[in-house]
Amino acid sequence: MITKMIDTFILPEVQEELNSIQPTLNGRQPYNTNIVEWLSPVIDLSDFFVYPVNGVTEAINWWQNKEKRNIQKVIGDYEWVDTGIHSLYKDNYLAHSTPEWGPVHYVSCPSSIDGNYTDIPTDVPVVLDIAYVGSAPIKKIPMTPNIEKVFFSLSKSFGIGNIRTGWYFTKRPDVKLHALHNEAMYYNYCATQYAEHLINTYSINYVHSKLKDIQTKVCSNYNITPSDCIWLATSTDDKYIDYQRSNNIARLCITKLLKEKHDKQTKKH
Numbered sequence: 001m002i003t004k005m006i007d008t009f010i011l012p013e014v015q016e017e018l019n020s021i022q023p024t025l026n027g028r029q030p031y032n033t034n035i036v037e038w039l040s041p042v043i044d045l046s047d048f049f050v051y052p053v054n055g056v057t058e059a060i061n062w063w064q065n066k067e068k069r070n071i072q073k074v075i076g077d078y079e080w081v082d083t084g085i086h087s088l089y090k091d092n093y094l095a096h097s098t099p100e101w102g103p104v105h106y107v108s109c110p111s112s113i114d115g116n117y118t119d120i121p122t123d124v125p126v127v128l129d130i131a132y133v134g135s136a137p138i139k140k141i142p143m144t145p146n147i148e149k150v151f152f153s154l155s156k157s158f159g160i161g162n163i164r165t166g167w168y169f170t171k172r173p174d175v176k177l178h179a180l181h182n183e184a185m186y187y188n189y190c191a192t193q194y195a196e197h198l199i200n201t202y203s204i205n206y207v208h209s210k211l212k213d214i215q216t217k218v219c220s221n222y223n224i225t226p227s228d229c230i231w232l233a234t235s236t237d238d239k240y241i242d243y244q245r246s247n248n249i250a251r252l253c254i255t256k257l258l259k260e261k262h263d264k265q266t267k268k269h
Contacts, residue, residue, distance in 0.1 A: 001146055001254075001257050001260075002153055002222070002243075002252045002253065002256075002257070002258045003253045003255075003256065004242075004251075004253060004254075004256060005253060006156065006160035006231050006232070006253045006255065007253065007255055007256070008135075008155070008156060008161065008231055008255055009159050009255060009258075009259045010158065010159040010160060011210060011262075012160075012266070013157075014158055014159070014160075014198065014202070016235045017162070017197060017201055018160070018194060018196065021193060021194055021197055023189065023190045023193045023201075024193065025178060025189070025190070025192070025202060027069070027187070028037065028185040029185065029196065030182075030185060030193070031051075031052060031181050031182060031185065031187055031235060032051070032196075033050060033167065033192070033195075033196060034196060034199055034200060035050065035167050035195075035199060035219055036048075036050065037154070038199040038204055039130075039133065039152065039204065041138045041140075041204055041205075042130075042133050042138055042139065042140060042204060043130065043133070043140070043141040043143060043150070044068050044143045044186060045143070045144060046167040047171070048150065048170060048171060049145070049169070049170050049171075049172070049173045049174065049178070050167050050168070050169050051134075051151050051167070051170075051174060051177040051178070051182075051187075052166065052167060052181060052187045052188060052191070052192055053151075053153075053166040053167065053168045053183050054164035054166055054188055054191065055153045055155060055161070055164045055166040056129060056131045056151045056152065056155070057080060058166060059149075059151040059166055059168040060078075060080055060081060060129070060151060060165075060173055062168065062177075063127060063149060063151075063168075064081070064082060067105045069085075069102065069103055069125070069163070070085045070103040070104070071083050071084065071085075071103070071104055071105075071106055072081075072103045072104070072106070073105065073106040073107070074103050074107075074246070075245075076112075076113040076245035076246030076247075077106065077107070077108055077111065077112050077113055077213075078106070078108050078112040078129060080112065081106045084141075084243060088169065091145075093173050102124075102125070103119060103124065103125075104124070104126070104127060104148070105125065105127070106121050106125050106126075106127050106129065107120050107121070107126055107127070107128055107129065108128075108129040108130075108131065108132070108192075109128060109130060109132075109135050109141055109230050110132040110133070110227070110228050112129070112131075112132075112245075113227030113245050113246045113249070113251060114232070114234050114245070114246075114249055114251050115132060115136070115226055115227030115228055115231070115232030115233075115234070115251065116227050116228045116234075117136065120141070120142070120144070120147070121146070122142075122144045122146055123146065124146060125146055125148055125175045126144075126145050126146050126147045126148065127147075127148060127150075128141075128149065128150045128151070129150075129151045130150060130151065130152050130157050131151065131152065131155065132156050132157075132158070132228075132229040133152065133204070134154065134157025134158070134205075134207065134208075135154065135156045135157045135207055135229050135230045136138050136170045136208055136228040136229050136230065137205060137208055137228060138204065138205050139210075139228070143207075147171075147174075148170065148171050149168070149169060149170045149171070150169040151166070151168060151169070152166065152167050152169070153165050153166035153167070154166075154195055154198060154199075156193065156229070156231065157204075157207055158198055158202075158207060159191075159197075160194065163190070163191050163194050164188065164191050164236075165191045165192075165194065165195035166191075167226065167240075190252075193229040204217065204241070205249075206250075207230060208230050211230045211258055211262065214258055214261050214262055214265070215230050215233075215254070215258060217256055217261065218233075218257045218258060219233050219254070222254075222257075223235075223237075224237075224252060224254075225267055227251075230256065230258070231253060231255045231258070232251060232253060233252045233254050234249050234250060234251060234252065235249075235250045235252060236248055236249060236250070237250070
């Protein structure tokens, strides 16, 4: 019932909202989103350009394929991010010592390591992954000048990973994405319509508030520590050694336990 991979579920009321949507399947529309306002209780992205992407993973792929600098991350952070120097730019990187060619740090907050809010360095370039926002309590993430890009999706918050919603925020406009999404109006219309409907219907802390008490009870029953991310818990017990990601702390996905308890409570009512 406790797993390594986070396999979120969709709340019944959220599923009803999704079922009510009839996506427009033809015709082009300018891209518009309310995601900056929706995220504003946690992070201020008003100075960033924003482009739709098919999940955080596509945002990471797009960034990594173009990144010329040495990518660094803390041990145990999201495994999809490759550290080191892109082979296409290795010679140039090694030949330069200017800040433009210095390392860039990938950071997830709340952290993929344990599902908790974490400090973000302020003295190095940072690419920030906030995939767990929306499944965690509202807590302000400081927006400092060194944060260059931010990635987000609704996969973790609303459990709709199969729809592939996502946003790519960047301080500098991305020429190709601007031409593709803004000028040619080529983007995932279906995912965008589902995503915008959900963020216009539910607050940023809706899912966390709905499941927090259940998370607390589940963690108490299993003698584990609830994470900020509603779907996760941590433990230093040796029986979870295979789940450890960093500093002898095991990250435990408890979504199946949450769903079981949530479904039982729903039936009682």
